Amino acid sequence: MWKFLHKLASPPHFYDLSAKIIPWFSVGALAFIAYGTIAGLFFAPADYQQGDAFRIIYVHVPAAYLSMLAYTAMAVSAGIGLIWRMKLAHAVAAAAAPLGAWFTFLALATGSIWGRPMWGTWWEWGDPRLTSELIMLFLYFGYMALRGAIDDTAKADRASAVLALVGAVNIPIIHFSVEWWSSLHQGPTLVREGGPAIVPAMMYPLLAMIIGFSLLFAALLLARVRSEVLYRERRTHWVRKLLMPSEEST
């Protein structure tokens, strides 16, 4: 087990392995998202209260879910990097942040579009989840700004890892306080006592979209980590050999 992990953490090995995994994730993401989009837009019944406007949840909910997942991935890998001094983990954290920020932005944008027919306004401060997402976006900005402000990569890795962990401790508290602050939004849709509140024909496309988005995130993350690894290891033998095979042989 440890040997496997150790091997996985070595950049050249990761570089080879990820090249094999990415296509699978991409194909899976495409399949799930295609099914979710078609089933969600055309076959799921319209909501009896919200009409067709509810269909934006097929983007909004997965994006919001991914904004959390990306932060978790970032904080966990930052913690691993900080504790076990694993350079690959830091590269993962660095690669996850912009992706998470984009998903957060997507969740905010779709939430705002959704809010227009629901509340008659583009932005509703009374909605705790939109507000949490906004603070989430600020957290991502802070993380990326700190990273950008430090020139030395190793130092940037560790400083931003501390910030990611402090943020991870704070996120549940932020959510809790924002919930307390206001309660205008509708309750959680998927997980509710006594079974889901929405009909299966609405729910399956949503689940497919969540899985599809997660696979997409994984594929994008791996691709970003690959380029991050190449950049960080640019002085090493294996990268030079990879990029300039002819020069190496002469």
Add this chain to the structure above:
Amino acid sequence: MAELLSGTDLSLLRGERCLFEGLNFALSAGELLLVQGPNGSGKTCLLRSIAGLTGLETGYISWQGVPTERDRQSFSAEVVWMAHRVGFKGDLTLIENLRFETGLRSATLGGIDEILARLGISRLTELPLRCLSAGQQRRVALARMLISDARLWLMDEPFTNLDAAGQTLVVDLISEHLAKDGACVMAAHRELEISVPVQRIQLQ
């Protein structure tokens, strides 16, 4: 004599540049380790990594045979660090600054009068430190080393800003410290006249 401080397979990168690689040394009580090299060769970085301020790329420092990473506290208790920047507050007086030291590390103001007299700064005790000249501030930094009972002195270019008398004084103080079973690691870009066992590390 027992080995006090040792470094094993030390290497350090600064950004893209490798400052040193595969460096080894072993220092016994009563010995001086002189780190030499031109500007930018990594003397300060080596000293900072020995102190534990900067992480090493590979290798480890041991104090009395124990890696310092494993017991940071007992190592820190045995070290005083004299850097380019004196590390005192310009708004506080000499005594106020040194009193703060006694809260940080094992040090006493018991024999402070003799120490200040020897360093030639007895009459400056009431002034805020920023009113002192650079050389006088260096002498206060020397006072920090003398009031502490740490065995290892880490000195980065201790002669900077000191007049001829001050430089002789530093050499005398180091000799006395080594005679009391202490050890010293010093970064200097020039040769040094001192009658104690000296080891050298030459950085490029």
Add this chain to the structure above:
Amino acid sequence: MNSDEAKIPGLWHGLRSIVRRDLLLAWKRPGDMLNPLFFFAMVSALFPLAVGPSAEQLAISGPGVLWVAALLAALLSLNSLFLNDYEDGSLDQIILSPQPLPLLALGKSVSHWLVSGLPLVIVSPLVAMTFRMPVETVGVLMVTLVFGTISLSLLGSIGAALTVGLNRGNALLSLLILPLAMPVLIFGARTVSLAAADDAVAAGIYFLAAYCMLAITFAPFAAAAALKISNE
């Protein structure tokens, strides 16, 4: 020289000496202490000037305005928390001390609060009075500000430690700390609003107290880790 029995000063002694040193420094430069206070008063004064002197409106927005002003005032003084020590080399000496670094980071936060947070709490009733805040509400305001400013001093020490020695550190510090400080602001301001509406305030005060305890427990460790990284 007795090398086998190094007399490291006690933890309490270490904490006390760093707090005493920072208080002494603040005493010698009272401007550093007064600036955030003036800033607090001035931001609070800007608001009525901007939205008009209607007593009703001021009473409603008062808690929020006071809390935002307090948050910004705390941020203003946080930038220099470790900066001076970094610049004159004291930070090296502090990190190399055999005293546990989290303890010394806690000491820095304590003195920061005594110098910037406590005066703000003391002045807050005066500013609150201009917002026509009833006397009972002022009491709640002060209690929330006590817990809130302590939390901010601790939380801010992490941000200050992360940004020490960076260019543009000040703006970056705000960017890092403001989202994290959101719960403090929410609970602080809302609790005072609830008090003004004669509603139950215990939940908010308990939350702030709990957050404060959490910050005292963990923030010094995070700040210490960040300091070591920044000072490399």
